[in-house]
Amino acid sequence: MWEKLLRLDRRWIFVLVALSVLIPLLRPLGLPMRTTEPVLNLYTYIDTLKPHDKAVILVTDFDPSTMPELLPMAEAIMRHCFARKIPLILYGGMYPTFVGMAKMALSRVLPDFPDVKYGEDYVFLGYIPGTSLIILSMGESISKTFGNDYYGNKLDSLPLMQRVKNYDQVALVIDLSGSGTPVWWIIYGYQRYGVRVGCGTTAVSAAQYYPYLQTGQFVGMLGGLKGAAEYETLIERAGIPPGRKTASIGMDAQSIVHLMLIFLIILGNIGYFIVRRKR
Amino acid sequence: MSTNPWVWVAAFLTLAIYSFLYKDNPVYRFAEHIFMGVSVGYGLVLFWYNSVIPRLWEPLVKGTEPTRFFLLIPILIGALTFSLFVPRYSWLVKYTLAFVVGASAGLSIPLSFETNIFEQVRSTILTRQMLSGWGMVSNLIMFIGVIVTLAYFYFSMEHKGVIGKTARIGRIYIMIAFGASFGYTVMARVSLLIGRMQFLLHDWLGIIK
Numbered sequence: 001m002w003e004k005l006l007r008l009d010r011r012w013i014f015v016l017v018a019l020s021v022l023i024p025l026l027r028p029l030g031l032p033m034r035t036t037e038p039v040l041n042l043y044t045y046i047d048t049l050k051p052h053d054k055a056v057i058l059v060t061d062f063d064p065s066t067m068p069e070l071l072p073m074a075e076a077i078m079r080h081c082f083a084r085k086i087p088l089i090l091y092g093g094m095y096p097t098f099v100g101m102a103k104m105a106l107s108r109v110l111p112d113f114p115d116v117k118y119g120e121d122y123v124f125l126g127y128i129p130g131t132s133l134i135i136l137s138m139g140e141s142i143s144k145t146f147g148n149d150y151y152g153n154k155l156d157s158l159p160l161m162q163r164v165k166n167y168d169q170v171a172l173v174i175d176l177s178g179s180g181t182p183v184w185w186i187i188y189g190y191q192r193y194g195v196r197v198g199c200g201t202t203a204v205s206a207a208q209y210y211p212y213l214q215t216g217q218f219v220g221m222l223g224g225l226k227g228a229a230e231y232e233t234l235i236e237r238a239g240i241p242p243g244r245k246t247a248s249i250g251m252d253a254q255s256i257v258h259l260m261l262i263f264l265i266i267l268g269n270i271g272y273f274i275v276r277r278k279r
Numbered sequence: 280m281s282t283n284p285w286v287w288v289a290a291f292l293t294l295a296i297y298s299f300l301y302k303d304n305p306v307y308r309f310a311e312h313i314f315m316g317v318s319v320g321y322g323l324v325l326f327w328y329n330s331v332i333p334r335l336w337e338p339l340v341k342g343t344e345p346t347r348f349f350l351l352i353p354i355l356i357g358a359l360t361f362s363l364f365v366p367r368y369s370w371l372v373k374y375t376l377a378f379v380v381g382a383s384a385g386l387s388i389p390l391s392f393e394t395n396i397f398e399q400v401r402s403t404i405l406t407r408q409m410l411s412g413w414g415m416v417s418n419l420i421m422f423i424g425v426i427v428t429l430a431y432f433y434f435s436m437e438h439k440g441v442i443g444k445t446a447r448i449g450r451i452y453i454m455i456a457f458g459a460s461f462g463y464t465v466m467a468r469v470s471l472l473i474g475r476m477q478f479l480l481h482d483w484l485g486i487i488k
């Protein structure tokens with residue numbers, strides 16, 4: 001029996017994983033979720049900023065391949081900033097394909113905040129080439145670095161950008177990324193200009209960023225779908241419209257799949273040792 | 280159920296890609312080729328209209344400042360990359376590489392040292408403050424972890440005796456780090472599946488809210 005189990009066609013495991021995701025999505029279980037310190041730190045940092053004062057730069061350094069984890073983070077942080085009247089500079093990322101993600105997040109959040117005005121409460125910066133050089137250049141002048149916003153308006157003509165010249169008027173940069181770009185913001189933004197940095201990252205990358213959290217180089221961090229779900233819960237508790245809460249909806253499925261995989265790993269190991277002993 | 284034809288196209292492509300889990304098939308190949316073509320085309324068009332036209336072509340052709348001709352320098356350095364296609368002049372690419380490597384190294388080395396070495400070492404040094412309260416346990420675990428892991432990667436002495444035992448503990452630490460990484464990787468992959476399932480059930484079929 002154990003030998004049969006070890007030779008099991010992997011497609012049966014795919015079926016089990018699919019069912020473990022499908023069933024909790026159709027019949028939510030409402031499993032409890034605890035807020036972790038890195039998420040709470042980022043939330044508190046933004047929550048304690050003064051309204052209409054220093055800006056938050058939100059960078060969407062991701063494309064559709066990591067959208068399920070990072071787009072809910074972008075939406076939740078935008079909602080938090082809009083509700084608290086914290087000026088937001090939305091930057092569509094270091095590579096050309098990332099801009100669409102910022103646009104999508106905006107289109108989902110704006111209907112819940114009809115009083116938010118473009119140019120005064122937020123600005124949308126599009127793609128320009130240069131990667132890490134952009135981070136350095138923004139430290140001197142954001143307007144000169146980009147020239148125009150995403151819609152083609154001169155940045156100098158927008159009231160918000162007349163106040164926010166460079167990182168001196170920026171309270172926090174949050175990089176939502178599925179790659180190594182958050183470290184660039186530490187290296188060129190924090191170390192060179194002293195601007196505080198937070199990050200939201202895919203679960204795959206989360207482990208590599210803990211050393212930067214521990215050294216205080218990141219203010220806080222949202223790790224994967226769970227980090228996004230925690231942030232959604234925090235803004236909902238604060239009375240901010242959380243939208244559809246796509247990350248929180250997925251957390252039941254995530255927990256069930258993890259339990260199933262833990263069971264399968266234990267079962268596979270028991271089977272391996274039993275079969276080895278028999279041989 | 281969605282009435283948007285693009286949602287139907289996206290749903291078909293999602294199912295086509297997942298059909299690979301059963302076995303390789305022409306529908307999967309079709310979706311894969313579309314993905315490759317669209318990705319490259321989309322990226323290229325965005326890059327052309329967001330970079331080349333507004334940052335090079337328009338300032339050079341429509342600009343009036345005499346300094347606009349400085350743009351010819353990066354154009355020339357970049358164009359040397361294409362010398363790779365002519366074996367006789369392929370050595371010219373070294374100038375482009377020298378410029379890129381030199382500028383990148385000069386910009387990043389001092390700041391990377393600060394970020395990845397000095398800050399990390401500074402917060403590994405145990406202070407009296409770090410050895411009080413509940414944080415003491417985790418700070419000690421981290422401190423020991425750094426020492427024993429570094430010992431594992433110390434190859435100038437044979438891993439015997441004290442060094443050998445320390446390196447063995449270092450290996451346990453590394454295995455735990457691999458386990459954490461693997462756990463996070465599983466979580467990420469499952470999240471992607473959840474994202475697609477939500478798209479199919481919510482955006483396409485409208486079964487869930």
